[in-house]
Amino acid sequence: MNPGSLSAQILDYANRADPYPLYAELRKTPVLREDDGTYLVSSYHAVRSLANDPRVSQDPRNRPPGYAAPGHSEEDSGLPPSFILTDPPEHDRLRATVNRPFGPPYSPRFLDGLRGELATAVTALLDAFDGKDRIDVVQDFAYPLPVTAICKVLGVPREDEPRFHRWADPVASGIDPQHGGLGAAEYQQARKEMGAYLADLIDTKRRHPGPGILSALAPDTGPGGSMTPADLVATAILLLVAGHETTVNLITNTTLTLLRHPDVLQRFQNEPELTVPLIEEVLRYEPPVQFVPVNITLADIDIADVTIPKGSPVWLMIAAANRDPSRFKNPDRFVPDREDNEHLGFYTGIHYCFGAPLARIEARLALPELFRRVKNFRLLEDPPPYRTNAVLRGPRHLPVAIDGLSA
Structure with missing residues (x-):
């Protein structure tokens, strides 16, 4: 990768706190070819078009010989790719199988049934702020x-939750072209450990069903089932990232954005009906996933007056598309009640974020309570320290001063 290229600058940690000027530069050439043959696609309509184009693949088996894939190879951990890295019909079969116990139309009340437990968890986390004058929003809440x-969704015993904390960052680094600052060995080790744990848990759930979707899916594995045991393990690992890492960034990015916009924060605290559109605007303005770097073209594709050749790596730049002035009026302004906000914060097409419904529930429960109960938030660092991961962009820590807690 050319050190002076726009992709290299986007990956450079020095630009992590504010990559948006780079995205604006990218949009001047909506389909940009880099020296290594990678195409960066940054306009809203081009990103949306290619994300819905069956000639664009996320399956690593379609990568040309010698292509160095972004991030880490899932196959190196001894597990198959998760369904997000497959194409139809395999993708559709696996995703439909997993969706049956997770959401509509088969299980429309599953996620809704978690609201009470999640609200209790929010209350417990906030109660722990009592007597403190300083907190880290990331470590202590988000x-x-x-x-x-995600442990409740999967059916992971509460006492095992700390293991998921330890595995989360290394596993999430797999999507980052720079490995998120973590080595391939650390990624593979975390994925193997998590895979071994989940394989044992799935076996236990098969013999002794309990709450969570692993119990519901375990009978689908094995001879005649719609997925193999390894497929289910790979899927469960995916859900850790899809159902966890994006939500951490969504909650943290919303908190930081509100603290930077005190007028909007005051409205948020006084207008409960603002919660839903405000969270959607954060998904546009500061999306938790900045770009998707794992695409390969299966044929020549003509788009935005450019022909992308078959076999080309393509990065779809979600965060750049979300601030495209040809689609959004005043795109660099944070407008909490923005109309016609069809953002790409959770992507689009067949790879639309599987964990999006859960992320929205968590954010809508957590953020109003956070700003209702915590008194007088003040940022202690702006910008705060960011995670090294360029794809899953968000603060690693968000230290704030507070004046106590309301009941």
Whole structure:
């Protein structure tokens, strides 16, 4: 990768706190070819078109010989790719199987049934702030809540939740072209450990069913089933990232954005009906996933007056598309009640974020309570320290001063 290329600058940690000027530069050439043959696609309509184009593949088996894939190879951990890295019909079969116990139309009340437990978890996390004058929003709130949530979804025993904390960052680094600052060996080790744990848990759930989707899916594995045991393990690992890492960033990015916009924060605290559109605007303005770097073209594709040749790596730049002035009025302004906000914060097409419904529930429960109960938030660092991961972009820590807690 050319050190002076736009992709290299986007990956450079020095630009992590504010990559948006780079995205604006990218949009001047909506389909940009880099020296290594990678195409960066940054306009809203081009990103949306290619994300829905069956000639664009996320399956690593379609990568040309010698292509160095972004991030880490899932196959190196001894497990198959998760369904997000497959194409139809395999993708559709696996995703439909997993969706049956997770959401509509088969299980429309599953996620809704978690609201009470998640609300209790939010209350417990906030109660722990009592007597403190300083907190880290990430470590003390935004990080532990999604771990609790995804463990409830999977059916992981509460006493095992700390293991997921230890595995989360190394596993999430697999999507980052720079490995998120973590080595391939650390990624593979975390994925193997998590895979071994989940394989044992799935076996236990098969013999002794309990709450959570692993119990519901375990009978689908094995001879005649719609997925193999290894497929289910790979899927469960995917859900850790899809159902956890994105939500950490969504909660943290919303908190930081509100603290940077005190006028909007005051409205948020006084207008409960603002919660839903405000969270959607954060998904546009500061999306938890910045770009998707794992695409390969299966044929020549003509788009935006450019022909992308068959076999080309393509990065779809979600965060750049979300601020495209040809689609959004005043795109660099944070407008909490923005109309016609069809953002790409959770992507689009067949790879639309599987964990999006859960992330929205968590954010809508957590953020109003956070700003209702915590008194007088003040940022202690702006910008705060960011995670090294360029794809899953968000603060690693968000230290704030507070004046106590309301009941």
